[in-house]
Amino acid sequence: MAELNLVLLGPPGSGKGTQGERLNEDLRLPYYATGDILRGAVRDETELGRTAKEYMDRGDLVPDEVIVGVIADRIDSSEALDGFILDGFPRTTPQAEALDAKLSELGRGVTAVLLIDVSDDEVVRRLGGRRTCEENGHVFHVEFEPPKQEGVCDIDGSPLIIRDDDKPDVIRKRLATYHEKTEPLVAYYEAKGVLERVDGAREPGEVTDELRGILAAVGS
């Protein structure tokens, strides 16, 4: 199979993490979710975590120069030679340009950008009910994807928590940040002919099936 360098794009709560986990199981490619990486760094109280926390808690993006190096190192690692799945990166035009520059240095390019489209109202509904596994970031929803046992992750048994940035005022700020800084990437990738748009306002399984169909076409 040809190398698959994939980007998951979409507003907060569109289902990037939900779909990313499923594609990761299907494709067995390294899955780099910048939100999970940063939350891990905050938990471990590393320098990266200390820098990132204040931005994350108020729904802002961490500075480009902080996050670009984190992803560039991973893409340049031997585990990513057959491809990767990026979730939450790039999120600004400078980040997209840095990704292009890194990939072109390696003689590679983005294979497909999978845009999961949902409305702002749906985002608010979803994030209000999200429960996240404290240890590994697996996601559930009290109504749409409830765990078998309340408060416990089905996959690894860790406690399920409400993320600090899933509070209503921070959700609104994250949405505003998405529209201002990340949405321009839709046109950026459309112009490069790699954008694939998926209606994310359907059952998670239907979204997965459509993504699988797209990947079967771009990967062949």
Ligand code: AP5
């Ligand atoms: P990050 O963790 O990446 O947050 P996000 O992009 O806001 O995305 P979310 O994780 O909130 O949502 P998701 O799309 O993964 O949806 P999910 O599958 O969980 O980033 C957090 C912060 O880190 C940022 O605000 C920023 O500060 C910083 N950061 C990260 N990357 C950065 C970067 N590159 N540059 C600068 N800063 C960066 O689903 C949501 C809920 O809906 C779940 O409960 C799920 O069960 C449910 N659900 C999913 N799909 C469906 C469906 N089809 N129907 C019904 N419910 C569904």
